[in-house]
Amino acid sequence: MKVLAFPDSRRNATRRMHFLNYIRVAGCVCALLLPVPQKNSSADEVTSTYSIGNSRVAVSVEAGTLRVSTEDLMQWVRWASDSVAVYYGRFPVPIVRLRIIPAPGNGVRGGRTFGASDGGSIRIHVGSSTTMADLQSDWMLTHEMVHLAFPSVADQHHWIEEGISTYIEPIARVRAGHMDAHEMWFELVRDLHQGLPEPGDEGLDNTHTWGRTYWGGALFCFLADVEIHKQTNDRKGLDDALRGILNSGGDIRREEELTDVLRIGDQATGVSVLLPLYEKMKDKPYDVDLPAMWKELGVERAGDTARFVDSAPLAKMRDAITYGDTPAPMPPPGSAARP
Ligand SMILES: [Zn+2]
Numbered sequence: 001m002k003v004l005a006f007p008d009s010r011r012n013a014t015r016r017m018h019f020l021n022y023i024r025v026a027g028c029v030c031a032l033l034l035p036v037p038q039k040n041s042s043a044d045e046v047t048s049t050y051s052i053g054n055s056r057v058a059v060s061v062e063a064g065t066l067r068v069s070t071e072d073l074m075q076w077v078r079w080a081s082d083s084v085a086v087y088y089g090r091f092p093v094p095i096v097r098l099r100i101i102p103a104p105g106n107g108v109r110g111g112r113t114f115g116a117s118d119g120g121s122i123r124i125h126v127g128s129s130t131t132m133a134d135l136q137s138d139w140m141l142t143h144e145m146v147h148l149a150f151p152s153v154a155d156q157h158h159w160i161e162e163g164i165s166t167y168i169e170p171i172a173r174v175r176a177g178h179m180d181a182h183e184m185w186f187e188l189v190r191d192l193h194q195g196l197p198e199p200g201d202e203g204l205d206n207t208h209t210w211g212r213t214y215w216g217g218a219l220f221c222f223l224a225d226v227e228i229h230k231q232t233n234d235r236k237g238l239d240d241a242l243r244g245i246l247n248s249g250g251d252i253r254r255e256e257e258l259t260d261v262l263r264i265g266d267q268a269t270g271v272s273v274l275l276p277l278y279e280k281m282k283d284k285p286y287d288v289d290l291p292a293m294w295k296e297l298g299v300e301r302a303g304d305t306a307r308f309v310d311s312a313p314l315a316k317m318r319d320a321i322t323y324g325d326t327p328a329p330m331p332p333p334g335s336a337a338r339p
Pocket of ligand 1: 143144147161162165
């Protein structure tokens with residue numbers, strides 16, 4: 001059963017940033033390839049469908065009190081679906097059943113993704129006082145939908161499933177024009193260090209802490225992305241590897257060996273990066289000088305945003321990682337001008 005629980009003591013972290021980060025990922029406790037829970041429909045339940053390419057997102061909203069309208073919720077569903085489709089070149093599965101469950105409080109409050117024979121199923125809680133602005137800035141639904149685009153692997157590799165969702169979600173939203181690139185890089189610089197090994201670490205396959213699962217997995221993705229770009233002179237990136245995996249049939253409906261999946265990703269880019277990096281990180285601490293990497297990529301923290309240094313040696317790679325083949329979109333409506 002692919003459910004990882006993390007101790008509630010994490011919620012008591014003294015730094016607000018850590019608290020927010022815990023909330024950011026703890027809501028997603030993924031239970032892949034489990035039977036989809038059945039529930040009787042409520043008389044007041046609302047259902048709608050969003051068609052995207054050859055795929056369908058079948059949305060049901062359970063009865064309950066919500067400040068936002070069904071139209072607002074469907075707009076949110078479109079933003080997340082489009083972000084994932086832009087990143088992967090298509091929506092990952094033929095059909096996903098999305099169940100929106102009203103809950104007390106504010107904001108999107110936790111989701112779960114399940115595999116199903118014809119696609120997938122997502123259950124996500126939305127607080128009763130959630131506003132349209134909350135939905136516009138939400139990351140969680142996109143995170144859940146990214147899970148649809150990778151096969152289920154053994155429990156010891158859960159870090160790759162969460163790492164991909166954690167790393168890809170903001171990039172996908174930037175590429176679809178739903179997040180500002182400076183915000184994306186600011187958050188990566190702020191948060192990625194939480195994936196670094198701590199004393200006693202035994203590698204990603206053997207260290208099942210919250211930090212190593214979500215951000216350690218994201219660190220693997222980031223390092224792979226940089227290395228693929230380096231070895232291909234920015235012609236290929238992690239997006240090509242992940243699209244190759246998806247297009248080989250590797251979505252949430254399949255159970256696969258991780259090494260087989262990574263081999264397919266390497267074949268898609270034509271360079272051997274994912275498997276060798278996995279060998280380095282799977283069973284031992286693999287330390288990384290992140291400040292040096294931010295400097296090379298030309299990303300500096302500036303208050304609560306990031307500043308780009310275009311004279312940095314890897315500034316071109318930074319843009320290639322951010323946008324891939326997608327033209328840089330206009331900033332999202334209402335976003336402040338960035339330096
Ligand atoms: Zn997740």
